[in-house]
Amino acid sequence: MKTFATVIERPGEAAFREVELTPRRKDTVVCRTHMSAISTGTDMKTYHGLQHPEQCYYPLVPGYENMGVIEEEGSYAPDLKKGDRVMINECRKYLDVCAAWGGGTLMVHKDSDTAGGAGDPLCKIPDNVSDEQAVLAYLACVPLKGIERFKLKPDDTVLVFGAGMVGISAIQILKIKCPGIRVACVEPNAFRRDIAKNYADEVLDFNDKTETALQDITNGRKADKIIECSGNSAVPGVLCKFIKDGGWKDDDEPGHIHLNGDYPEKLIFDHYHRWFVKNVNLSMSCAIKWSGKPQILQWMSEGKFDTGHLPYEVWPAGKAKEAFEYQSKNGSNVFKILFDWRNC
Numbered sequence: 405m406k407t408f409a410t411v412i413e414r415p416g417e418a419a420f421r422e423v424e425l426t427p428r429r430k431d432t433v434v435c436r437t438h439m440s441a442i443s444t445g446t447d448m449k450t451y452h453g454l455q456h457p458e459q460c461y462y463p464l465v466p467g468y469e470n471m472g473v474i475e476e477e478g479s480y481a482p483d484l485k486k487g488d489r490v491m492i493n494e495c496r497k498y499l500d501v502c503a504a505w506g507g508g509t510l511m512v513h514k515d516s517d518t519a520g521g522a523g524d525p526l527c528k529i530p531d532n533v534s535d536e537q538a539v540l541a542y543l544a545c546v547p548l549k550g551i552e553r554f555k556l557k558p559d560d561t562v563l564v565f566g567a568g569m570v571g572i573s574a575i576q577i578l579k580i581k582c583p584g585i586r587v588a589c590v591e592p593n594a595f596r597r598d599i600a601k602n603y604a605d606e607v608l609d610f611n612d613k614t615e616t617a618l619q620d621i622t623n624g625r626k627a628d629k630i631i632e633c634s635g636n637s638a639v640p641g642v643l644c645k646f647i648k649d650g651g652w653k654d655d656d657e658p659g660h661i662h663l664n665g666d667y668p669e670k671l672i673f674d675h676y677h678r679w680f681v682k683n684v685n686l687s688m689s690c691a692i693k694w695s696g697k698p699q700i701l702q703w704m705s706e707g708k709f710d711t712g713h714l715p716y717e718v719w720p721a722g723k724a725k726e727a728f729e730y731q732s733k734n735g736s737n738v739f740k741i742l743f744d745w746r747n748c
Contacts, residue, residue: 410508410724415453418728424499433478440470454668460504467507496520527697547574549693550664558584563627566634567591567600593736602713635665641673651683663688716740
């Protein structure tokens, strides 16, 4: 079966054309996509040829942020019915192209074979959550996985690096999970700093004055915890400048840094002695917590997770070539592009 898809033919060249789906199996659920998105991190790395060759090859179907409607039921999702709106997400296998990570097609065959080794199941969308919100919910599962590594306390100051979809989601999840917590955001792009001001308690530029500014708002303490969401390879290696001192006594909790970004280059860390004296806990997590999809959707349904200040743009799916070129040209000055498939 053929279906329309967004395809990156080679680095720097996207298209909208047909690809071949894998054959239906006994457990296959057939879905029709309503909306998808360009990930400004992973998808644009793929578009620019920055993925490692063992991960993908060209041509490929990018994406993982997509939602739609079930058209034919299957045992892969026994509790879901025809007509249900669902988060579809990754489809890791096609017959004639690579999937990286395969979320940009009109029709989707979702089953235990195409979902990928880690699995990324369908998830029903509450009636009061819009199609657009359901697409945006996916990347919120990335910082959810990271934040659950923290032992949060209401008197903590948590520093979030990056104000893209992952960073803005991290700010909101921190405040949902630990009411009263203080969250600061560091972001070098002025457009994204303005977005972050709707969510964070403090918003700082990223420059040679950031460390001093953080000291000023924390009375010299700096951050108790840091979650790095920018995907900027230059950031993790200097985070020792922004984390608190301490951890020398048994009852003195050390700082904790969690790396949640997707980094295209090697990470180069500052001189060891600058890290050694921090006694910091350093952790990382990869990809999403797929079991967190119902939680994010519930928070959206309850009005706790707010997408109202996110300036996403909606493009026809057929304009994939132009949309990727536009995102590449404008970089961080475009927050999010959603593709509308409903007229395909």
